[in-house]
Amino acid sequence: MNAKRFFFTFAIAVVTAVSVVYVYSRISNNEPQIITVKEQVPAIGQFASAQVQGNLPDLTYAAESSVHAVVHVKTRSSGKDYYSNNPFYEFFFGPGSGYRQQPQPVMGAGSGVILTKDGYIITNNHVVDNADEIEVTLNDRRTFSATLVGADPTSDIALLKIDAEELPFVPYGDSDNLKIGEWVLAVGNPFNLTSTVTAGIVSAKARSINIIANRNQTLGVESFIQTDAAVNPGNSGGALVNQRGELVGINTAIASRTGSFTGYSFAVPVTIAKKVVADLMEFGEVQRGLLGVSIVEVSNVTKDQADELGISIDKIEGVLVGSVAPNGGAEEAGIKAGDIILSVNGEDVNSVPELQERVSMHRPGEKVNLIVLRNGKQKPFEVTLRNIRGTTGIISSNKFDETLGATLEAVSTSDLRRLGVRYGIQVVEAGNGSLRQSGVKEGYIITKVNNMPIKTVGDFTAAVSEAQDGLFLTGIYPNGRVVYYAVNLAD
Template sequence: MNTKKIFTLFSVSVLSALIAVIGYTYFVKPSPTVVEVPRAVYPAAQYTSLPSSSASQGQLPDLTIAAEKSIHSVVHVKTVSTQTTNYSGNPLYDFFFGPGMQMPRQQPVMGSGSGVIITTDGYIVTNNHVIEDATNIEVTLNDNRTFKAKMIGTDPATDIALIKIDATDLPYLEYGNSDGLKIGEWVLAVGNPFNLTSTVTAGIVSAKSRNINILRQGQGTLGIESFIQTDAAVNPGNSGGALVNTSGKLVGINTAIASQTGSYTGYSFAVPVSIVKKVVADLMEYGQVQRGVLGVSIRDVNSELNEELDLGTNQGAYVAEVVNGSGAEEAGIKKGDVIVSVENELVTKVSELQEKISRHRPGDKVNVTVIRDGKKKDFIVTLRNIYGSTDVVKADKPFNLLGASFEEVSKKEMMRLRISHGIKVTNVSAGKFREAGVQEGYIITKANRVPINSVEDLRKVVEMVEEGLFLSGIYPNGQVAYYAINLDY
């Protein structure tokens, strides 16, 4: 009797559950939840583990000619930089400077990337993040010859750098036309991922003028992003390598990947050659990039902004502010205008405007077309440099070799350290100071026995240096230090 009751109760429970599930499915009809996975962008020079598989590209056109042309012109770039760490616990150090004081220690850090030969006499373009802070740069050609490279110049705003090796009769890549690239066009990525030299991958152009906010994180509004997006496989070590078209001409410099792991997961990004060749030309001629600016703050136009402000267009670059005394203000451009073309070339978003303006130098006159009150108006704008003039900005090469910035020493600190003059090192980047071991906070009191009261004093000494620079100074903890610096590169 008890067994029968138990079986009956079990059957009723199962039947009730089935009815509840069926009723919920057919009458409540729950909607699926969509979760967006955030994207992280990594410089392609970072290292991680090798991927376990690769997807088939399907039927490809004949890419052998392009591969043969480009593979000998792409080099392996190896760098050595120094990383400063602090450690304490040294009894001798504690005895002189007190317990708990930290002593800086420099450790070598190895890096690797790619580069592209662009002249027969050894000029090589790569990414700034590949050689940034490097104290030694070594280049290995496809034929295994190795050269020490010297820095010619860098442009962090576009992540482009120019280095040079002492060689002749080198194979090089010709510039192609990145403006003429079409969505869906085949391209090759050539580089040295994971130290696997002379690697070629293929894909298509999946987007143009892409802004991924990787350069603006460090450069702010000066960062210029108008990347070519492709699905050619690019991995750590490909940074600075070539993106070429099916004719074997250079159309971009591979720079970043979109990934959650640091390895390739489907999309890569290259600086278009339209930007690269302008940056390279400036670095060769002036030692630094001559960047013309309009003098406006801008944002992308979309349907919401158009509806809100009645702009008369869903595309373009909206002028949010005009800088006083800028070329844009003098030409007559106003807040609320929408820039839709430059030199009769269409502008649909901010990244396209930045790319087109970046091709010009201070003093250049450009035709800018805007929409104002529903009508198109043309303005001739004379571009200025970042300092507000039309002059060419000359590189202060000897002084810039130091790789440091400075500030005045407060009277309070001078009294505490019992010094009467000096300037403080506030930042040390790639350059002679870092190579010599100069740390941030170091106060330079004399340079080549000349008392230093200002940055201009140090600049004058550096300009007169023939053999070397000898610094005398003191750190904030009272440690006296001397440095001998060779300014030859």
């Protein structure tokens, strides 16, 4: 009986084991299908992730190659004298009496970008405007006194020079090739924090916000690159670089109601900055070629105005010529009020900033080719640009040809400090013109012309252009002797 029970139990165990093996084998045979299905989902996720990673730029090279060439610019200027009404004074000396309050120094800070190995540095004009002393601190913490070579308020660009060699610098890029959505880096010194790098994309190009005109009470050349890279006070004059570490703009302004970054920043494109720097290096002031027209956005033209001018505003393109200056390049070429400028040298212009940027790249005497829409037909014109005086010649502030015949240069901060003066420009060569005839000798540092402070060669040029018959110079020689000269400009 026990034997039968044993064999019966054994048979059940064998059948059970066979069943388990069969079921297991069936499950095992289906497992690759299950795995295959489950593997397909992660594969899709991995592919999407890899695609995103491929589109994210590696900005480390751009940061490393540019951060050492961006400097910290510190300025010092004297405050203004002012009178203070004091009840104590008024009690003893009568109403309206007061005393002169001593001026307090005003400190400022910004950024700059090294352009050459021998120490030329670009920054914003508003960073160094009215500065008596300019100090530059490199990324390696070396500090130099800087000389203001020249400045252009209309583009908010200034050029500095420090006495150094073998400096790291940022090469020029091409801001024309920037695309909307392209990644860029803003490198500067916000809030006195050195070597700060922020990233963003190009949000718009050829943007005008009227900040230069409002700041300088003059016509500004604005065709900003708009980005969402964080820019704050102290970033002004710093670098906007592309992914290759090339300079494509000079960070200049932010759109903010708080004074700090709130979403958008604006940079002067390198197409404008590069030409300004070249002019300042060569001539001491900007050589701005002018078309000789007033221009208006086509989008701002009303239907009545359009009908009066005989133009269509159904398609917004080009820039409308509002008026033509007499004896200017545009009038000479045959351009008329009511014409619509469609392109400059083959480049389309559909806004005032775009047209300003294209023309600002050229000097007086150079020719530009325009395509103009008139009475529904396109016509080509060749315009010879004029300077602000209405001629095609170069306005040189270094060489004052027949009238003054002198070569003038900026004075180093150390020489100014040694002589106890805050600003001035130096006569390197007196030439054979009016300055030498008036007794001016080489080495003379001009501090004032007709009682106007002279801080740059551009200031001197402006004073000469405003003078009627002559100049009264105030200045000092390197030996400390203060001398005054009267220079006759009359024919």
